[in-house]
Amino acid sequence: MTKIKPFKEPIYIIRPVLAPLIQVYKKIDEIWESKWLTNHGNQHKALETELTKYLNVDNLTLFCNGTIALEIALQALELKGEVITTPFTFPATVTSLFQKNLKPIFCDINPDDFNINSDAIEDLITPNTSAILGVHVFGNPCDVEKIEKIAKNYQVKVIYDAAHCFGVNFKNKGIGNYGDISMFSFHATKIFHTIEGGALTYNNSELKELLYLLKNFGYGTKDEYEILLPGTNGKLNELQAAIGLLNLQLVEDEIKKRKHLTQVYRENLENVDGLKFNVEKQNVMYNYQYFPLLIDEKKSRNNRDKVYDLLKKYNVFTRKYFYPLCTDYLFFKKDRDYQLPIAEKITTQILCLPLYSGLKDQDIIKICEILISLIK
Ligand SMILES: Cc1ncc(COP(=O)(O)O)c(C=O)c1O
Structure with a gap:
């Protein structure tokens, strides 16, 4: 553990939108x-x-x-x-x-x-x-x-x-x-x-x-x-x-706030070697439902699974979303040799970070600091 203190309350991946x-x-x-x-x-x-x-x-x-x-x-x-x-x-x-x-x-x-x-x-x-x-x-x-x-x-x-x-x-x-x-x-x-x-x-x-x-x-x-x-x-x-x-009636505001928080994530994680997130495409109006990123095990001190576990110690609850691949379900009988090299790689690297309007800029900045300390 670094010197950064864990969050006092758990930070979950998501909190539901609640009307008054x-x-x-x-x-x-x-x-x-x-x-x-x-x-x-x-x-x-x-x-x-x-x-x-x-x-x-x-x-x-x-x-x-x-x-x-x-x-x-x-x-x-x-x-x-x-x-x-x-x-x-x-x-x-x-x-x-x-x-x-x-x-x-x-x-x-x-x-x-x-x-x-x-x-x-x-x-x-x-x-x-x-x-x-x-x-x-x-x-x-x-x-x-x-x-x-x-x-x-x-x-x-x-x-x-x-x-x-x-x-x-x-x-x-x-x-x-x-x-x-x-x-x-x-x-x-x-x-x-x-x-x-x-x-x-x-x-x-x-x-x-x-x-x-x-x-x-x-x-x-x-x-x-x-x-x-x-x-x-x-x-x-x-x-x-x-x-x-x-x-x-609340959805526009939720999207606006998440867009801002996504920006804060991006600014703080942009140049971190070992982390990658998707680039926004032209012609798309996004809803900022999730903030997924990839952790490259070759460039990071800890691989995705380790980062996921260690973040919990700081009271930060992320998701390995989507892991495992559907082809790895117990009931699925592979009857052919599937060629899925990209999916097989991404599923070991993906991690979705907390994102919801109740989070503050400082929360996101602190999540990024903790994450960086686990990567570098
Ligand atoms: C990609 C995807 N498909 C299907 C579903 C299932 O939707 P529901 O939970 O409304 O049944 C989910 C749920 O989270 C999902 O993420």
């Missing part, structure tokens, strides 16, 4: 008055309308979480066989494929933004490929234009896991406009949240009724006793929708 309680009480009052707690009530309708506008998309459907939303997206697009995806993601991206009996085919990632390498996708396409499932990792958009071209050429669908991407724009368009369907997560750790929740955005408005059916047990909209499809329960309740309406 007085506003929450008012919303609960409204909901109690309505006597309507779930099943697409007024709060739900209002949130769908507001999010459609905020995310700048044509169609949006709410769900109880991002994972169920993604599973329903795969079902709605009637995918079969193989889906090309990334091993560098949260388990839900890939477990959703297993849930729908789809086979993940893993493609390597880019070293600079950690997204699926669009130049390596075509080599993995076979007659069994039905879709490409990209993840906009840490809010960085995938190479959406190239992926669209490939998808058109080979007549396959494109789904994006945009769980990290609330409010991100690419070329002045909401990121949810790219691909056939995009999934957003509204988990409490996300920049915009409904405690648990999620949404699908899509260009084809004909999907609306199908998605409604699939998240509502398969009940048809015309005959209330008719079950048309094997659906599930993917509904978002009124209390959570109300929290979403309140949080939506």
Whole structure:
């Protein structure tokens, strides 16, 4: 340990955005008055309308979480066989494929933004490929234009896991406009949240009724006793929708503050040999959901795992996000020799540092001082 004193209180990777309680009480009052707690009530309708506008998309459907939303997206697009995806993601991206009996085919990632390498996708396409499932990792958009071209050429669908991407724009368009369907997560750790929740955005408005059916047990909209499809329960309740309406008012400020804190991180870590972070791209409006960096074990006194452990002694709680790779899950049986050198390297070097609006500049500066002392 260096002479730097640990933080008195734990600094977690993230703290949820919390709307003022007085506003929450008012919303609960409204909901109690309505006597309507779930099943697409007024709060739900209002949130769908507001999010459609905020995310700048044509169609949006709410769900109880991002994972169920993604599973329903795969079902709605009637995918079969193989889906090309990334091993560098949260388990839900890939477990959703297993849930729908789809086979993940893993493609390597880019070293600079950690997204699926669009130049390596075509080599993995076979007659069994039905879709490409990209993840906009840490809010960085995938190479959406190239992926669209490939998808058109080979007549396959494109789904994006945009769980990290609330409010991100690419070329002045909401990121949810790219691909056939995009999934957003509204988990409490996300920049915009409904405690648990999620949404699908899509260009084809004909999907609306199908998605409604699939998240509502398969009940048809015309005959209330008719079950048309094997659906599930993917509904978002009124209390959570109300929290979403309140949080939506806070999101701009949260992004602004995180942008500033990200700048403080960058200024303090910029020239440290052994540390690397992604460069911001032109044409992207970011949301500053995470602050990931890479620790090069060859240039650092401690490798990523050691830094992660040592930071805890200073009361700083980071995340090895994403580690392990999906190809290393116990239940995953590798039936081919995957070539994933970049993903295999990045997963041993990546570390996400604390980032949320409640942090002060001095907190970030101190985290950087501690980190540098562990690297140099
Ligand atoms: C990349 C990614 N995909 C999917 C999910 C799952 O979303 P949810 O927690 O809303 O089910 C997450 C959750 O954090 C995620 O980070």
